[in-house]
Amino acid sequence: MMLYIFVPLCALFTFSQQVTSAEKCVCELTNSEQAFPHDELSAVEDNASECNSEITARKTLELDSLLLGLDRRLPQLLEDVSMLEREDDQDLYGVLSLQVIENELKDIKQLMDKLNSTTMRDQHLTIGATKQLEEAKAEMQELEKYDTMQVVRRQEANMRLKRDLDQCKNGHNHIIQPTQPPRRNCPHGEFVNITGPRVYTAGEYPGSYKYGAWGRDPQPEVGKENWYWLVMMTASNRYSNYVRLYSSLSSIIVGVSVPGNVLIHSSNPTTNTIQGPNVVLFSGALYYNCYNQDAVCRFNLTSKTITTVKLPKGTRFNSKGNFCHLDECYPFTDLDLATDESGVWVIYTTTQDYGNLVLTKVEDDESPTLGQTWNTSVYKQGVTNTFMACGVLYATRYINKEMEEIFYSLDTVTGEEKFNLGIFLKKMSPNIYSLNYSPVDQMLHAYCDSFMVSYKVLFE
Ligand SMILES: *[C@@H]1O[C@H](CO)[C@@H](O)[C@H](O)[C@H]1NC(C)=O
Ligand SMILES: *[C@@H]1O[C@H](CO)[C@@H](O)[C@H](O)[C@H]1NC(C)=O
Numbered sequence: 390m391m392l393y394i395f396v397p398l399c400a401l402f403t404f405s406q407q408v409t410s411a412e413k414c415v416c417e418l419t420n421s422e423q424a425f426p427h428d429e430l431s432a433v434e435d436n437a438s439e440c441n442s443e444i445t446a447r448k449t450l451e452l453d454s455l456l457l458g459l460d461r462r463l464p465q466l467l468e469d470v471s472m473l474e475r476e477d478d479q480d481l482y483g484v485l486s487l488q489v490i491e492n493e494l495k496d497i498k499q500l501m502d503k504l505n506s507t508t509m510r511d512q513h514l515t516i517g518a519t520k521q522l523e524e525a526k527a528e529m530q531e532l533e534k535y536d537t538m539q540v541v542r543r544q545e546a547n548m549r550l551k552r553d554l555d556q557c558k559n560g561h562n563h564i565i566q567p568t569q570p571p572r573r574n575c576p577h578g579e580f581v582n583i584t585g586p587r588v589y590t591a592g593e594y595p596g597s598y599k600y601g602a603w604g605r606d607p608q609p610e611v612g613k614e615n616w617y618w619l620v621m622m623t624a625s626n627r628y629s630n631y632v633r634l635y636s637s638l639s640s641i642i643v644g645v646s647v648p649g650n651v652l653i654h655s656s657n658p659t660t661n662t663i664q665g666p667n668v669v670l671f672s673g674a675l676y677y678n679c680y681n682q683d684a685v686c687r688f689n690l691t692s693k694t695i696t697t698v699k700l701p702k703g704t705r706f707n708s709k710g711n712f713c714h715l716d717e718c719y720p721f722t723d724l725d726l727a728t729d730e731s732g733v734w735v736i737y738t739t740t741q742d743y744g745n746l747v748l749t750k751v752e753d754d755e756s757p758t759l760g761q762t763w764n765t766s767v768y769k770q771g772v773t774n775t776f777m778a779c780g781v782l783y784a785t786r787y788i789n790k791e792m793e794e795i796f797y798s799l800d801t802v803t804g805e806e807k808f809n810l811g812i813f814l815k816k817m818s819p820n821i822y823s824l825n826y827s828p829v830d831q832m833l834h835a836y837c838d839s840f841m842v843s844y845k846v847l848f849e
C-alpha cells in the first residue's frame with residue numbers, strides 16, 4: 390500500500406541524500422518538472438469570463454425578436470398591397486390605402502434600421518469573441534502539458550463515460566414508458582416544453598413600469614387579429630386606468646402605439662381601477678381584479694362599460710394572497726386572470742382553502758359569471774405565477790435569477806395534479822409579474838421587471 394502511494398511521487402521528484410559530515414544531514418530536493426504557470430491559467434480564466442459577460446443571451450435575443458417582428462410584418466404588407474391592387478379603381482379609396490401602406494413601410498424601415506445597427510454591433514462582438522476563444526483554446530492546450538498526473542484527461546474520460554451512461558439510461562426509460570395517457574381535445578396536442586425567449590423587448594417605456602402585462606386577444610374582433618395589448622401599473626406599481634393597444638408585434642417592439650390608449654377612468658385609483666398586474670384581454674374586453682374588491686371586473690373596450698362578478702366569500706384580496714418566492718411576495722397579485730382555448734379563468738386563494746390555489750372558470754355571458762371551481766393542493770405562496778393552456782392549470786416557481794420552473798399542473802378534465810413537471814423558463818430578468826398563454830399563436834407572454842418577453846409553447 391505504502392509503495393503504491395510513493396511511486397507517483399518518486400516519478401516527480403529526485404531525492405539525493407548525502408552525508409557531509411558526521412553531524413549534518415542535508416537533503417536536496419530536485420523537481421524534475423517545470424513549475425505550473427498559475428498566472429497564465431488565471432489570465433485565460435479572466436479572458437473567458439470577460440468573453441462570457443460580453444456575449445449574453447440578451448444580445449442574440451434582440452436580433453431574434455426583431456426578425457420575428459419582420460417575419461410577422463411582411464406578410465401583412467403583402468396582403469395590404471394585394472388588397473390595394475384589387476381596390477385600385479382610380480379614386481380616393483386607393484389613395485387612402487396607399488397612405489396605410491406608406492405608414493407600414495415606414496414602420497418596416499424603422500425595424501430594418503434597428504436590425505442593421507444590431508447586426509453591425511453583433512458582428513464586431515462575434516469577431517472579437519472568436520479571436521478570444523481561439524487564443525484561449527491554444528493557451529489551454531499549452532497548459533495541458535503540465536497535466537502530468539493525467540488529472541484533466543481522466544476527468545474528461547469520466548465525463549464521457551457518464552454521458553454515455555445517461556444516454557443509455559434515457560434510452561432505457563424511453564423503451565419502458567407506459568402507454569400514453571388519454572388524449573384530450575386540444576388543437577395542438579399535449580403541452581410538452583417551452584423554448585425561447587422568442588421576443589424580448591423593453592417596449593415604448595424602457596424601465597419605467599416594473600409591473601404590468603401584455604399579450605394578444607385570443608378571440609379578437611374582426612380587423613384586430615394582429616393587435617397586441619399592454620397594461621402597465623402606472624400608479625404606485627399597483628394601479629392602472631388604461632389599456633394601450635398596438636397594431637402588430639413590430640409596433641410593440643419598436644414602441645409605436647397606433648390605436649393608442651383606451652381609458653377606463655381619468656382618475657387612478659378610483660372605483661373599477663385595475664389593481665395588480667395579472668390581467669387579460671379576451672374578446673375585446675379586459676378582465677382584471679378591480680380596485681379594493683374581491684371581484685373580477687370586465688371592461689368592454691368598445692362600449693367602455695364595466696361589469697363585475699364577485700368571488701366567493703373568504704377570497705383573499707388587497708395584497709393578502711399574493712404569489713411569492715423565498716425572498717419576497719409580489720404585491721397585489723391576489724387574482725390572476727388567464728386565458729386559453731376555452732376562454733377566461735381566474736386563479737386566487739381563499740381563507741377556507743388555507744392559502745392553496747383555487748381555480749374558477751369565468752363564463753363570458755352578458756355580465757361575467759363564475760363557472761366550475763377546482764380546489765388544488767398547491768400553496769400559493771410557493772408559486773410565482775400561473776397560466777392556463779388547453780384546460781390545464783400550470784404553476785411556476787422561482788429557481789434563481791435566470792431560471793423559473795413550470796413545476797405544477799392541474800388537469801381540469803381528469804382532476805389529476807402533478808408536482809414534478811420540470812419544464813424550465815429561461816428568464817431575461819429576475820421577476821415574472823404576469824404570465825399568460827395566447828392560444829392564437831401558442832406563445833407564453835411574460836412581463837418581467839418592465840420587459841416584455843415571450844416563449845413558444847411546444848405541444849406534442
Ligand atoms: C487575453 O486577452 C487579451 C486580449 O484579447 C490577449 O492579448 C491575451 O493574450 C489573452 N490572454 C490569454 C492568456 O489568453
Ligand atoms: C447599416 O448601417 C451602416 C452604418 O451605420 C450603414 O453604412 C449602412 O448603409 C446600413 N445599411 C443599410 C442596409 O441600411
Ligand SMILES: *[C@@H]1O[C@H](CO)[C@@H](O)[C@H](O)[C@H]1NC(C)=O
Nearest residue numbers: 581582583584585811812813
Ligand atoms: C425542453 O427544451 C429544452 C431546450 O429548449 C431542453 O434542454 C429540455 O431538455 C427540454 N425538456 C423536456 C422535458 O423535453
Ligand SMILES: *[C@@H]1O[C@H](CO)[C@@H](O)[C@H](O)[C@H]1NC(C)=O
Nearest residue numbers: 671672673674689690691692
Ligand atoms: C362590448 O360592447 C359591444 C358594443 O356594445 C358589444 O357588441 C360586445 O358584445 C361587448 N363585448 C363583450 C365581451 O361584452
Ligand SMILES: *[C@@H]1O[C@H](CO)[C@@H](O)[C@H](O)[C@H]1NC(C)=O
Nearest residue numbers: 741742743761762763764765
Ligand atoms: C373546495 O374547498 C372548500 C373548502 O374546503 C369546500 O367548501 C369546497 O366544497 C371545495 N370545492 C370543491 C369543488 O371541491
